[in-house]
Amino acid sequence: MLDAIVQGILLGGYYAILAAGLSLMFGVVRFINLAHGDLAVLGAYLALFCVERLGLQVWLSVAATLPIMAALGWFLQAAIFARTLRAGILLPLLATFGLGALLQNGMFGLFGSDTKSLGNHIGSLSWSSWQLPLDVSIGKLPTFTFVVAVLVLGALHQFLARTKVGRAIRATSIDAEAAELVGVEAARIHRVAAAVAVALAALAGVFLAMRALITPYAGPAQLIFAFESVVIGGIGSLWGTLVGGIVLGVAQSLGAWLSPQFFQLAGHLIFLAVLGVRLWRTHVAEHGGWRSAVLGART
Amino acid sequence: MPAAAIEGTFLSKRFGALQVLKSVNLSVAAGEILGVVGPNGAGKTTLFGVLAGALRPTEGRVLLEGRDVTAASAARRCRLGIARTHQVPRPFLGMSVFENVLAAAAFGGGLAGPAAQQGAADALRRSGLGVHADRPAASLGLLDRKRLELARALATRPRVILLDEIGGGLTEAELDILVALIGDLKEDGMAVVWIEHILHTLLRAIDRLVCMADGRVIAVGEPRAVMADETVMRAYLGGVG
Numbered sequence: 258m259l260d261a262i263v264q265g266i267l268l269g270g271y272y273a274i275l276a277a278g279l280s281l282m283f284g285v286v287r288f289i290n291l292a293h294g295d296l297a298v299l300g301a302y303l304a305l306f307c308v309e310r311l312g313l314q315v316w317l318s319v320a321a322t323l324p325i326m327a328a329l330g331w332f333l334q335a336a337i338f339a340r341t342l343r344a345g346i347l348l349p350l351l352a353t354f355g356l357g358a359l360l361q362n363g364m365f366g367l368f369g370s371d372t373k374s375l376g377n378h379i380g381s382l383s384w385s386s387w388q389l390p391l392d393v394s395i396g397k398l399p400t401f402t403f404v405v406a407v408l409v410l411g412a413l414h415q416f417l418a419r420t421k422v423g424r425a426i427r428a429t430s431i432d433a434e435a436a437e438l439v440g441v442e443a444a445r446i447h448r449v450a451a452a453v454a455v456a457l458a459a460l461a462g463v464f465l466a467m468r469a470l471i472t473p474y475a476g477p478a479q480l481i482f483a484f485e486s487v488v489i490g491g492i493g494s495l496w497g498t499l500v501g502g503i504v505l506g507v508a509q510s511l512g513a514w515l516s517p518q519f520f521q522l523a524g525h526l527i528f529l530a531v532l533g534v535r536l537w538r539t540h541v542a543e544h545g546g547w548r549s550a551v552l553g554a555r556t
Numbered sequence: 557m558p559a560a561a562i563e564g565t566f567l568s569k570r571f572g573a574l575q576v577l578k579s580v581n582l583s584v585a586a587g588e589i590l591g592v593v594g595p596n597g598a599g600k601t602t603l604f605g606v607l608a609g610a611l612r613p614t615e616g617r618v619l620l621e622g623r624d625v626t627a628a629s630a631a632r633r634c635r636l637g638i639a640r641t642h643q644v645p646r647p648f649l650g651m652s653v654f655e656n657v658l659a660a661a662a663f664g665g666g667l668a669g670p671a672a673q674q675g676a677a678d679a680l681r682r683s684g685l686g687v688h689a690d691r692p693a694a695s696l697g698l699l700d701r702k703r704l705e706l707a708r709a710l711a712t713r714p715r716v717i718l719l720d721e722i723g724g725g726l727t728e729a730e731l732d733i734l735v736a737l738i739g740d741l742k743e744d745g746m747a748v749v750w751i752e753h754i755l756h757t758l759l760r761a762i763d764r765l766v767c768m769a770d771g772r773v774i775a776v777g778e779p780r781a782v783m784a785d786e787t788v789m790r791a792y793l794g795g796v797g
Contacts, residue, residue, distance in 0.1 A: 421672075424659045428648045434610060435646040439708055440634035440664025 260393045261514035267395065269486075270403030271468070272502030275461035275479060276486035277410060277495060279453035281308045284493035285430040285450040288338055288349055292357035293458050294480030298473065299360055300326045300459025301375065301466035302368055308378050315378045319463050323456045330455025357476060364473035372470035379467055402464045408501075409460070410495050413453070417495075426450055430493075457496030485528040504531075559622030561586040561747030562607060562638065562716040567616035569602050569665040570718045576602045577613070578771040586715065587740060589748040591758045591779065594768035595791060600751045601643060603768070604718045607749075608640040609633040621718065639714035643721045645701035647693040647708075654680065654689040656704060657711045664712025676711050682737060683707035699725060706737075708713075717741060723757055735761045759783070767791070 277375050279293050290296075300322055307318035341348040351417070376383035379398075386396040417423040425446050429438040433443040465471060465479065482505065490501025512523025560583040569577040576599045584590045587791045592600050605611035607618055609630035617626045619780050648656050654676060661667045661675035683703045688696065696704060702722055709717055719738075723731055731754065738761050741748055752758040758779075759765075765779040769791035775782045782788055 391607055399692045421662045431648045431650055432646050437630035438640055439660035440631050440632040440712055
Protein backbone atom coordinates (compact mmCIF):
# COMPACT_ATOMS: atom_id res chain seq x y z
CA MET A 258 0.00 0.00 0.00
CA LEU A 259 2.86 2.36 0.79
CA ASP A 260 4.15 1.60 -2.68
CA ALA A 261 0.76 2.50 -4.18
CA ILE A 262 0.76 5.83 -2.32
CA VAL A 263 4.25 6.68 -3.56
CA GLN A 264 3.29 5.81 -7.15
CA GLY A 265 0.18 7.95 -6.77
CA ILE A 266 2.15 10.97 -5.57
CA LEU A 267 4.51 10.67 -8.51
CA LEU A 268 1.59 10.30 -10.91
CA GLY A 269 0.26 13.55 -9.42
CA GLY A 270 3.24 15.35 -10.92
CA TYR A 271 2.06 14.42 -14.41
CA TYR A 272 -1.49 15.55 -13.61
CA ALA A 273 -0.18 18.84 -12.21
CA ILE A 274 1.61 19.70 -15.48
CA LEU A 275 -1.50 18.77 -17.43
CA ALA A 276 -3.82 20.71 -15.12
CA ALA A 277 -1.69 23.84 -14.72
CA GLY A 278 -2.42 24.97 -18.29
CA LEU A 279 -6.12 24.36 -17.91
CA SER A 280 -6.15 26.28 -14.64
CA LEU A 281 -4.15 29.15 -16.11
CA MET A 282 -6.55 29.50 -19.03
CA PHE A 283 -9.52 29.45 -16.73
CA GLY A 284 -8.00 31.84 -14.21
CA VAL A 285 -6.61 34.42 -16.64
CA VAL A 286 -8.75 34.20 -19.76
CA ARG A 287 -11.90 32.81 -18.05
CA PHE A 288 -11.90 30.24 -20.79
CA ILE A 289 -12.58 26.50 -20.56
CA ASN A 290 -10.64 24.71 -23.25
CA LEU A 291 -12.22 21.31 -23.90
CA ALA A 292 -9.46 20.55 -26.42
CA HIS A 293 -6.76 20.76 -23.71
CA GLY A 294 -6.30 16.98 -23.59
CA ASP A 295 -6.22 16.74 -27.38
CA LEU A 296 -3.59 19.48 -27.53
CA ALA A 297 -1.54 17.43 -25.06
CA VAL A 298 -1.79 14.43 -27.36
CA LEU A 299 -0.95 16.60 -30.37
CA GLY A 300 2.19 17.72 -28.54
CA ALA A 301 3.12 14.07 -28.02
CA TYR A 302 2.58 13.25 -31.70
CA LEU A 303 4.62 16.27 -32.74
CA ALA A 304 7.53 15.09 -30.57
CA LEU A 305 7.10 11.57 -32.00
CA PHE A 306 7.16 13.01 -35.51
CA CYS A 307 10.42 14.83 -34.78
CA VAL A 308 11.97 11.63 -33.41
CA GLU A 309 10.70 9.09 -35.93
CA ARG A 310 10.52 11.06 -39.17
CA LEU A 311 13.12 13.76 -38.70
CA GLY A 312 15.46 11.56 -36.69
CA LEU A 313 15.99 14.13 -33.97
CA GLN A 314 17.28 13.13 -30.56
CA VAL A 315 14.31 12.78 -28.18
CA TRP A 316 15.01 15.66 -25.76
CA LEU A 317 15.83 17.90 -28.73
CA SER A 318 12.43 16.94 -30.15
CA VAL A 319 10.74 17.94 -26.90
CA ALA A 320 12.64 21.23 -26.92
CA ALA A 321 11.44 21.86 -30.48
CA THR A 322 7.87 20.80 -29.75
CA LEU A 323 7.22 23.17 -26.84
CA PRO A 324 7.79 26.48 -28.68
CA ILE A 325 5.81 25.22 -31.67
CA MET A 326 2.89 24.33 -29.40
CA ALA A 327 3.22 27.67 -27.59
CA ALA A 328 2.93 29.41 -30.96
CA LEU A 329 -0.12 27.29 -31.71
CA GLY A 330 -1.67 28.38 -28.41
CA TRP A 331 -0.99 32.03 -29.24
CA PHE A 332 -2.56 31.54 -32.66
CA LEU A 333 -5.62 29.68 -31.31
CA GLN A 334 -6.26 32.43 -28.77
CA ALA A 335 -5.97 35.16 -31.41
CA ALA A 336 -7.91 33.39 -34.15
CA ILE A 337 -10.56 31.39 -32.27
CA PHE A 338 -10.73 31.67 -28.49
CA ALA A 339 -10.85 35.48 -28.26
CA ARG A 340 -13.67 35.61 -30.80
CA THR A 341 -15.79 33.00 -29.05
CA LEU A 342 -15.35 34.74 -25.68
CA ARG A 343 -17.34 37.71 -26.90
CA ALA A 344 -20.39 35.51 -27.45
CA GLY A 345 -21.19 34.26 -23.97
CA ILE A 346 -20.25 31.10 -22.10
CA LEU A 347 -21.61 28.42 -24.41
CA LEU A 348 -19.66 29.23 -27.57
CA PRO A 349 -16.17 28.62 -26.10
CA LEU A 350 -17.33 25.16 -25.02
CA LEU A 351 -18.78 24.34 -28.42
CA ALA A 352 -15.81 25.76 -30.31
CA THR A 353 -13.20 23.88 -28.28
CA PHE A 354 -15.29 20.69 -28.36
CA GLY A 355 -15.20 21.03 -32.15
CA LEU A 356 -11.49 21.81 -32.08
CA GLY A 357 -10.96 18.64 -30.05
CA ALA A 358 -12.85 16.54 -32.63
CA LEU A 359 -10.84 18.18 -35.40
CA LEU A 360 -7.55 17.43 -33.64
CA GLN A 361 -8.51 13.81 -32.93
CA ASN A 362 -9.53 13.07 -36.48
CA GLY A 363 -6.69 15.12 -37.93
CA MET A 364 -4.17 13.11 -35.91
CA PHE A 365 -5.93 9.91 -36.92
CA GLY A 366 -5.61 10.92 -40.57
CA LEU A 367 -1.96 11.92 -40.30
CA PHE A 368 -0.58 9.36 -37.88
CA GLY A 369 -3.02 6.46 -38.16
CA SER A 370 -4.70 4.53 -35.39
CA ASP A 371 -1.66 2.56 -34.24
CA THR A 372 -0.75 3.08 -30.63
CA LYS A 373 2.56 4.87 -30.30
CA SER A 374 4.97 5.65 -27.54
CA LEU A 375 8.06 7.69 -26.90
CA GLY A 376 9.02 5.09 -24.29
CA ASN A 377 11.28 3.09 -26.59
CA HIS A 378 13.23 6.23 -27.53
CA ILE A 379 14.36 7.15 -24.05
CA GLY A 380 16.28 4.01 -23.23
CA SER A 381 16.18 2.60 -19.74
CA LEU A 382 14.55 5.74 -18.30
CA SER A 383 11.13 4.43 -19.27
CA TRP A 384 11.31 1.25 -17.20
CA SER A 385 14.17 1.40 -14.70
CA SER A 386 13.57 2.20 -11.08
CA TRP A 387 15.21 2.67 -7.71
CA GLN A 388 14.56 0.07 -5.07
CA LEU A 389 13.82 1.64 -1.70
CA PRO A 390 13.32 -0.05 1.67
CA LEU A 391 9.84 -1.22 2.77
CA ASP A 392 9.22 -2.82 -0.60
CA VAL A 393 8.86 0.52 -2.36
CA SER A 394 10.27 0.93 -5.83
CA ILE A 395 10.15 4.27 -7.54
CA GLY A 396 10.35 4.51 -11.29
CA LYS A 397 12.93 6.86 -12.71
CA LEU A 398 10.54 8.34 -15.27
CA PRO A 399 7.70 9.08 -12.80
CA THR A 400 10.27 10.62 -10.44
CA PHE A 401 11.72 12.68 -13.25
CA THR A 402 8.20 13.77 -14.27
CA PHE A 403 7.41 14.80 -10.72
CA VAL A 404 10.64 16.79 -10.38
CA VAL A 405 9.93 18.53 -13.69
CA ALA A 406 6.40 19.31 -12.49
CA VAL A 407 7.69 20.94 -9.31
CA LEU A 408 10.31 22.88 -11.27
CA VAL A 409 7.82 24.00 -13.92
CA LEU A 410 5.20 25.08 -11.38
CA GLY A 411 7.91 26.83 -9.34
CA ALA A 412 9.19 28.64 -12.42
CA LEU A 413 5.66 29.59 -13.41
CA HIS A 414 4.99 30.84 -9.90
CA GLN A 415 8.13 33.00 -9.96
CA PHE A 416 7.23 34.23 -13.44
CA LEU A 417 3.78 35.32 -12.26
CA ALA A 418 5.03 36.79 -9.00
CA ARG A 419 8.12 38.67 -10.11
CA THR A 420 8.16 39.58 -13.77
CA LYS A 421 6.51 42.47 -15.53
CA VAL A 422 4.46 40.21 -17.79
CA GLY A 423 3.59 37.96 -14.84
CA ARG A 424 2.22 40.93 -12.95
CA ALA A 425 0.20 41.93 -16.00
CA ILE A 426 -1.19 38.39 -16.22
CA ARG A 427 -2.30 38.56 -12.59
CA ALA A 428 -3.76 42.05 -13.04
CA THR A 429 -5.67 40.91 -16.12
CA SER A 430 -7.02 37.85 -14.37
CA ILE A 431 -8.29 40.03 -11.51
CA ASP A 432 -9.88 42.82 -13.58
CA ALA A 433 -9.20 42.91 -17.33
CA GLU A 434 -10.82 46.31 -17.82
CA ALA A 435 -8.89 47.97 -15.01
CA ALA A 436 -5.72 46.37 -16.41
CA GLU A 437 -6.40 48.08 -19.74
CA LEU A 438 -6.63 51.39 -17.89
CA VAL A 439 -3.10 51.04 -16.55
CA GLY A 440 -1.82 50.28 -20.05
CA VAL A 441 -1.97 46.48 -20.11
CA GLU A 442 -3.30 45.15 -23.43
CA ALA A 443 -5.55 42.40 -22.05
CA ALA A 444 -5.98 40.64 -25.41
CA ARG A 445 -2.20 40.31 -25.70
CA ILE A 446 -1.89 38.99 -22.15
CA HIS A 447 -4.58 36.43 -22.97
CA ARG A 448 -2.50 35.25 -25.93
CA VAL A 449 0.56 34.91 -23.68
CA ALA A 450 -1.47 32.85 -21.21
CA ALA A 451 -2.82 30.62 -23.99
CA ALA A 452 0.71 30.07 -25.34
CA VAL A 453 1.96 29.02 -21.90
CA ALA A 454 -1.10 26.81 -21.33
CA VAL A 455 -0.78 24.93 -24.62
CA ALA A 456 2.98 24.49 -24.15
CA LEU A 457 2.27 23.00 -20.70
CA ALA A 458 -0.32 20.68 -22.25
CA ALA A 459 2.26 19.55 -24.80
CA LEU A 460 4.84 18.93 -22.06
CA ALA A 461 2.30 16.78 -20.23
CA GLY A 462 1.52 14.96 -23.48
CA VAL A 463 5.19 14.18 -24.00
CA PHE A 464 5.44 12.67 -20.53
CA LEU A 465 2.27 10.70 -21.17
CA ALA A 466 3.73 9.29 -24.37
CA MET A 467 6.94 8.32 -22.54
CA ARG A 468 5.05 6.50 -19.83
CA ALA A 469 2.27 4.91 -21.85
CA LEU A 470 0.92 4.15 -25.28
CA ILE A 471 -1.09 6.91 -26.92
CA THR A 472 -3.68 6.99 -29.68
CA PRO A 473 -5.16 10.02 -31.46
CA TYR A 474 -8.23 9.61 -29.26
CA ALA A 475 -6.42 9.68 -25.91
CA GLY A 476 -7.16 13.38 -25.30
CA PRO A 477 -10.63 13.43 -23.70
CA ALA A 478 -9.62 11.08 -20.88
CA GLN A 479 -6.63 13.32 -20.13
CA LEU A 480 -8.92 16.35 -20.12
CA ILE A 481 -11.06 14.72 -17.45
CA PHE A 482 -8.01 13.99 -15.26
CA ALA A 483 -6.86 17.60 -15.69
CA PHE A 484 -10.30 18.91 -14.79
CA GLU A 485 -10.49 16.72 -11.71
CA SER A 486 -7.05 17.87 -10.54
CA VAL A 487 -8.01 21.53 -11.01
CA VAL A 488 -11.28 21.16 -9.13
CA ILE A 489 -9.76 19.13 -6.28
CA GLY A 490 -6.87 21.58 -5.92
CA GLY A 491 -8.99 24.70 -6.18
CA ILE A 492 -9.33 26.77 -9.33
CA GLY A 493 -6.72 29.44 -9.97
CA SER A 494 -4.08 28.12 -7.59
CA LEU A 495 -0.89 26.73 -9.12
CA TRP A 496 0.30 24.76 -6.11
CA GLY A 497 -3.32 23.73 -5.64
CA THR A 498 -3.16 21.92 -8.97
CA LEU A 499 -0.15 19.98 -7.70
CA VAL A 500 -2.05 19.02 -4.55
CA GLY A 501 -5.10 18.19 -6.66
CA GLY A 502 -2.99 16.08 -9.01
CA ILE A 503 -1.42 14.23 -6.09
CA VAL A 504 -4.78 13.56 -4.43
CA LEU A 505 -6.16 12.25 -7.73
CA GLY A 506 -3.05 10.19 -8.41
CA VAL A 507 -3.01 8.63 -4.93
CA ALA A 508 -6.73 7.83 -5.12
CA GLN A 509 -6.27 6.18 -8.50
CA SER A 510 -3.27 4.15 -7.53
CA LEU A 511 -4.85 3.06 -4.24
CA GLY A 512 -7.91 2.04 -6.25
CA ALA A 513 -5.74 0.06 -8.61
CA TRP A 514 -4.02 -1.55 -5.63
CA LEU A 515 -7.41 -2.86 -4.46
CA SER A 516 -8.35 -4.05 -7.92
CA PRO A 517 -7.05 -3.03 -11.36
CA GLN A 518 -10.54 -1.93 -12.43
CA PHE A 519 -10.74 0.60 -9.61
CA PHE A 520 -8.00 2.85 -11.01
CA GLN A 521 -10.32 5.29 -12.76
CA LEU A 522 -13.31 4.75 -10.50
CA ALA A 523 -11.42 5.68 -7.32
CA GLY A 524 -10.20 8.90 -8.97
CA HIS A 525 -13.70 9.87 -10.03
CA LEU A 526 -15.07 9.06 -6.58
CA ILE A 527 -12.56 11.28 -4.78
CA PHE A 528 -13.35 14.03 -7.28
CA LEU A 529 -17.08 13.69 -6.66
CA ALA A 530 -16.49 13.61 -2.90
CA VAL A 531 -14.46 16.84 -2.99
CA LEU A 532 -17.01 18.48 -5.27
CA GLY A 533 -19.83 17.33 -2.98
CA VAL A 534 -18.12 18.79 0.10
CA ARG A 535 -17.54 22.08 -1.75
CA LEU A 536 -21.16 22.32 -2.86
CA TRP A 537 -22.38 21.39 0.62
CA ARG A 538 -20.19 24.08 2.18
CA THR A 539 -21.53 26.67 -0.25
CA HIS A 540 -25.02 25.51 0.53
CA VAL A 541 -24.36 25.77 4.26
CA ALA A 542 -22.89 29.24 3.87
CA GLU A 543 -25.98 30.38 2.03
CA HIS A 544 -28.78 28.44 3.67
CA GLY A 545 -27.47 27.18 6.99
CA GLY A 546 -26.36 23.65 7.93
CA TRP A 547 -28.14 20.36 8.46
CA ARG A 548 -29.73 21.71 11.60
CA SER A 549 -31.70 24.26 9.63
CA ALA A 550 -32.41 21.68 6.93
CA VAL A 551 -33.93 19.41 9.59
CA LEU A 552 -35.70 22.09 11.57
CA GLY A 553 -36.90 23.96 8.50
CA ALA A 554 -36.02 27.50 7.54
CA ARG A 555 -36.86 30.02 10.24
CA THR A 556 -36.44 33.64 9.38
CA MET B 557 -2.64 78.01 -30.77
CA PRO B 558 -1.23 74.62 -29.72
CA ALA B 559 -3.50 71.57 -29.91
CA ALA B 560 -5.53 70.90 -26.78
CA ALA B 561 -4.16 68.19 -24.48
CA ILE B 562 -7.39 66.30 -24.94
CA GLU B 563 -10.33 67.13 -27.11
CA GLY B 564 -13.64 65.42 -27.77
CA THR B 565 -15.61 66.52 -30.79
CA PHE B 566 -19.29 65.77 -31.36
CA LEU B 567 -19.12 62.74 -29.06
CA SER B 568 -22.27 60.64 -29.00
CA LYS B 569 -22.79 57.34 -27.26
CA ARG B 570 -25.86 55.18 -27.66
CA PHE B 571 -26.63 51.99 -25.73
CA GLY B 572 -29.39 50.46 -27.84
CA ALA B 573 -32.29 52.90 -27.75
CA LEU B 574 -30.74 54.90 -24.92
CA GLN B 575 -28.64 57.85 -25.97
CA VAL B 576 -26.32 58.69 -23.09
CA LEU B 577 -24.10 61.26 -24.81
CA LYS B 578 -25.47 63.72 -27.32
CA SER B 579 -22.89 65.48 -29.45
CA VAL B 580 -20.60 66.59 -26.62
CA ASN B 581 -17.71 68.92 -27.40
CA LEU B 582 -14.97 69.38 -24.85
CA SER B 583 -11.40 70.55 -24.85
CA VAL B 584 -8.79 70.82 -22.11
CA ALA B 585 -5.40 72.49 -22.42
CA ALA B 586 -2.17 71.30 -20.81
CA GLY B 587 -1.91 72.78 -17.32
CA GLU B 588 -5.65 73.34 -17.08
CA ILE B 589 -8.12 71.86 -14.61
CA LEU B 590 -11.60 71.36 -15.97
CA GLY B 591 -14.39 70.52 -13.55
CA VAL B 592 -17.41 68.50 -14.66
CA VAL B 593 -20.68 68.64 -12.76
CA GLY B 594 -24.21 67.54 -13.51
CA PRO B 595 -27.03 65.49 -12.01
CA ASN B 596 -26.79 61.70 -11.83
CA GLY B 597 -27.34 60.14 -15.23
CA ALA B 598 -26.07 63.23 -17.06
CA GLY B 599 -23.47 61.12 -18.89
CA LYS B 600 -20.35 62.26 -17.01
CA THR B 601 -18.92 58.81 -16.36
CA THR B 602 -19.86 57.67 -19.89
CA LEU B 603 -17.91 60.68 -21.20
CA PHE B 604 -14.86 59.47 -19.25
CA GLY B 605 -15.35 55.98 -20.66
CA VAL B 606 -15.34 57.37 -24.18
CA LEU B 607 -12.31 59.61 -23.56
CA ALA B 608 -10.30 56.83 -21.87
CA GLY B 609 -11.23 54.19 -24.44
CA ALA B 610 -13.28 51.79 -22.33
CA LEU B 611 -16.22 52.72 -24.57
CA ARG B 612 -16.27 53.46 -28.30
CA PRO B 613 -18.28 56.56 -29.18
CA THR B 614 -21.19 55.98 -31.57
CA GLU B 615 -20.16 59.22 -33.26
CA GLY B 616 -17.45 61.79 -32.80
CA ARG B 617 -13.70 61.76 -32.30
CA VAL B 618 -11.24 61.87 -29.43
CA LEU B 619 -7.99 63.77 -30.01
CA LEU B 620 -4.96 63.51 -27.73
CA GLU B 621 -2.62 66.43 -28.36
CA GLY B 622 -4.08 66.79 -31.83
CA ARG B 623 -3.74 63.09 -32.64
CA ASP B 624 -6.86 61.07 -33.39
CA VAL B 625 -7.07 58.22 -30.85
CA THR B 626 -10.73 57.33 -31.40
CA ALA B 627 -9.81 53.87 -32.70
CA ALA B 628 -7.12 53.20 -30.07
CA SER B 629 -7.77 50.71 -27.24
CA ALA B 630 -7.88 51.83 -23.62
CA ALA B 631 -4.45 50.28 -23.03
CA ARG B 632 -2.95 52.11 -25.98
CA ARG B 633 -4.49 55.43 -24.90
CA CYS B 634 -3.09 54.86 -21.44
CA ARG B 635 0.39 54.40 -22.86
CA LEU B 636 -0.11 57.52 -24.99
CA GLY B 637 -0.87 59.54 -21.86
CA ILE B 638 -4.52 59.32 -20.75
CA ALA B 639 -5.10 58.06 -17.20
CA ARG B 640 -8.39 57.55 -15.40
CA THR B 641 -9.59 56.79 -11.90
CA HIS B 642 -12.84 54.97 -11.21
CA GLN B 643 -15.66 56.26 -9.08
CA VAL B 644 -15.81 52.81 -7.48
CA PRO B 645 -12.15 51.82 -6.98
CA ARG B 646 -11.01 48.72 -8.84
CA PRO B 647 -7.72 47.69 -7.26
CA PHE B 648 -6.07 44.44 -8.31
CA LEU B 649 -7.00 42.45 -5.23
CA GLY B 650 -4.58 39.65 -4.55
CA MET B 651 -1.63 41.88 -5.37
CA SER B 652 0.23 44.18 -3.01
CA VAL B 653 -0.34 47.94 -3.10
CA PHE B 654 3.12 48.39 -4.56
CA GLU B 655 2.57 45.76 -7.26
CA ASN B 656 -0.68 47.45 -8.29
CA VAL B 657 1.20 50.65 -8.95
CA LEU B 658 4.28 48.92 -10.35
CA ALA B 659 2.17 47.28 -13.08
CA ALA B 660 0.88 50.74 -14.00
CA ALA B 661 4.40 52.21 -14.10
CA ALA B 662 5.77 49.32 -16.16
CA PHE B 663 2.98 49.19 -18.75
CA GLY B 664 1.18 52.53 -18.84
CA GLY B 665 4.30 54.46 -17.87
CA GLY B 666 6.58 52.47 -20.16
CA LEU B 667 9.25 52.32 -17.47
CA ALA B 668 11.62 49.39 -16.97
CA GLY B 669 13.48 47.92 -14.01
CA PRO B 670 14.58 50.36 -11.32
CA ALA B 671 12.93 53.29 -13.10
CA ALA B 672 9.56 51.52 -12.83
CA GLN B 673 10.17 50.83 -9.13
CA GLN B 674 11.08 54.47 -8.58
CA GLY B 675 8.08 55.69 -10.58
CA ALA B 676 5.75 53.46 -8.57
CA ALA B 677 7.26 54.63 -5.27
CA ASP B 678 6.89 58.29 -6.30
CA ALA B 679 3.25 57.81 -7.30
CA LEU B 680 2.52 56.11 -3.97
CA ARG B 681 4.20 58.89 -2.02
CA ARG B 682 2.32 61.61 -3.89
CA SER B 683 -0.97 59.84 -3.22
CA GLY B 684 -0.18 59.46 0.47
CA LEU B 685 0.04 55.68 0.33
CA GLY B 686 3.79 55.33 0.78
CA VAL B 687 3.50 53.72 4.20
CA HIS B 688 1.08 51.08 2.92
CA ALA B 689 3.20 49.97 -0.05
CA ASP B 690 3.71 46.41 1.17
CA ARG B 691 0.16 45.74 2.30
CA PRO B 692 -2.17 43.55 0.24
CA ALA B 693 -4.47 45.80 -1.80
CA ALA B 694 -7.44 43.85 -0.44
CA SER B 695 -6.67 45.08 3.08
CA LEU B 696 -7.16 48.76 2.19
CA GLY B 697 -10.28 50.64 3.26
CA LEU B 698 -12.34 52.65 0.81
CA LEU B 699 -10.36 55.89 1.16
CA ASP B 700 -7.02 54.18 0.67
CA ARG B 701 -8.47 52.34 -2.31
CA LYS B 702 -9.31 55.73 -3.80
CA ARG B 703 -5.75 56.82 -3.15
CA LEU B 704 -4.57 53.65 -4.86
CA GLU B 705 -6.68 54.50 -7.93
CA LEU B 706 -4.93 57.87 -8.02
CA ALA B 707 -1.49 56.38 -7.47
CA ARG B 708 -2.03 53.88 -10.26
CA ALA B 709 -3.16 56.65 -12.60
CA LEU B 710 -0.15 58.83 -11.71
CA ALA B 711 2.27 55.94 -12.17
CA THR B 712 1.30 55.71 -15.86
CA ARG B 713 2.91 59.17 -16.25
CA PRO B 714 -0.16 60.70 -17.88
CA ARG B 715 -0.44 64.01 -19.68
CA VAL B 716 -4.19 63.91 -19.25
CA ILE B 717 -5.79 62.62 -16.05
CA LEU B 718 -9.51 61.93 -15.66
CA LEU B 719 -10.66 61.90 -12.03
CA ASP B 720 -14.10 60.42 -11.35
CA GLU B 721 -15.48 61.56 -7.96
CA ILE B 722 -12.20 61.08 -6.21
CA GLY B 723 -13.16 63.38 -3.34
CA GLY B 724 -16.29 61.58 -2.19
CA GLY B 725 -16.05 60.49 1.45
CA LEU B 726 -12.90 62.45 2.24
CA THR B 727 -12.69 64.74 5.27
CA GLU B 728 -12.12 68.49 4.83
CA ALA B 729 -8.44 68.07 5.73
CA GLU B 730 -8.06 65.25 3.23
CA LEU B 731 -9.81 67.31 0.58
CA ASP B 732 -7.28 70.12 1.18
CA ILE B 733 -4.46 67.68 0.53
CA LEU B 734 -6.21 66.44 -2.61
CA VAL B 735 -6.71 69.99 -3.94
CA ALA B 736 -3.03 70.74 -3.31
CA LEU B 737 -2.00 67.56 -5.12
CA ILE B 738 -4.18 68.33 -8.12
CA GLY B 739 -2.68 71.85 -8.15
CA ASP B 740 0.76 70.21 -8.37
CA LEU B 741 -0.37 68.13 -11.33
CA LYS B 742 -1.47 71.32 -13.05
CA GLU B 743 1.93 72.88 -12.32
CA ASP B 744 3.53 69.84 -13.95
CA GLY B 745 1.61 70.69 -17.12
CA MET B 746 -0.94 67.92 -16.84
CA ALA B 747 -4.46 68.43 -18.16
CA VAL B 748 -6.94 67.45 -15.43
CA VAL B 749 -10.62 66.66 -15.90
CA TRP B 750 -12.40 66.23 -12.59
CA ILE B 751 -15.94 64.99 -12.05
CA GLU B 752 -17.00 65.91 -8.52
CA HIS B 753 -20.15 66.42 -6.51
CA ILE B 754 -18.43 68.33 -3.69
CA LEU B 755 -18.85 71.77 -5.26
CA HIS B 756 -17.02 74.00 -2.81
CA THR B 757 -13.91 71.85 -3.13
CA LEU B 758 -14.18 71.59 -6.87
CA LEU B 759 -14.63 75.34 -7.31
CA ARG B 760 -11.44 75.99 -5.32
CA ALA B 761 -9.35 73.91 -7.68
CA ILE B 762 -10.62 74.35 -11.20
CA ASP B 763 -9.98 76.82 -14.02
CA ARG B 764 -13.10 76.10 -16.02
CA LEU B 765 -16.34 74.24 -15.39
CA VAL B 766 -18.59 72.15 -17.61
CA CYS B 767 -22.13 71.34 -16.58
CA MET B 768 -23.76 68.33 -18.19
CA ALA B 769 -27.39 67.27 -18.13
CA ASP B 770 -29.21 64.59 -20.08
CA GLY B 771 -26.15 63.73 -22.17
CA ARG B 772 -25.40 67.30 -23.27
CA VAL B 773 -23.06 70.07 -22.21
CA ILE B 774 -25.47 72.76 -21.09
CA ALA B 775 -22.92 75.31 -19.93
CA VAL B 776 -19.17 75.77 -20.02
CA GLY B 777 -16.87 78.57 -18.90
CA GLU B 778 -15.70 80.44 -15.83
CA PRO B 779 -16.82 78.31 -12.84
CA ARG B 780 -18.89 80.87 -10.95
CA ALA B 781 -20.55 82.10 -14.11
CA VAL B 782 -21.51 78.52 -14.97
CA MET B 783 -22.93 77.90 -11.51
CA ALA B 784 -24.93 81.12 -11.76
CA ASP B 785 -26.33 80.16 -15.15
CA GLU B 786 -30.09 79.76 -15.09
CA THR B 787 -30.16 76.49 -17.07
CA VAL B 788 -27.57 75.04 -14.70
CA MET B 789 -29.53 76.12 -11.65
CA ARG B 790 -32.60 74.43 -13.03
CA ALA B 791 -30.91 71.20 -14.21
CA TYR B 792 -28.44 70.77 -11.41
CA LEU B 793 -29.94 72.32 -8.35
CA GLY B 794 -33.62 72.33 -9.17
CA GLY B 795 -33.43 68.76 -10.34
CA VAL B 796 -36.13 69.19 -13.00
CA GLY B 797 -34.84 69.37 -16.54
